[in-house]
Amino acid sequence: MVNAQRLARLYPETFEAPSYEELSTLKVNDGVKVCMNNERFWVLIKSIKGKTITGAVDNYLVNNDLAVGEIITVRFSNVFDTNFN
Numbered sequence: 360m361v362n363a364q365r366l367a368r369l370y371p372e373t374f375e376a377p378s379y380e381e382l383s384t385l386k387v388n389d390g391v392k393v394c395m396n397n398e399r400f401w402v403l404i405k406s407i408k409g410k411t412i413t414g415a416v417d418n419y420l421v422n423n424d425l426a427v428g429e430i431i432t433v434r435f436s437n438v439f440d441t442n443f444n
Contacts (some may be wrong), residue, residue, distance in 0.1 A: 391444035398422040
């Protein structure tokens with residue numbers, strides 16, 4: 360899983376990631392975009408514990424073996440974008 364926060368620190372002029380303040384307002388059924396194997400995809404949040412998100416893959420993937428609906432766990436640092444419901 361790619362660390363979006365690290366990329367934002369390394370390339371502040373060209374890369375943006377949500378702040379930890381924004382991420383702390385996430386709730387169940389919100390969406391987060393993450394990146395794995397050079398593929399960004401949405402995850403629908405099922406639970407949040409501290410800075411760890413458990414959610415379901417929410418779109419079809421080409422470069423990963425994850426299926427729509429598959430449950431994965433990511434950290435706040437892996438979030439590239441948010442979609443608040």
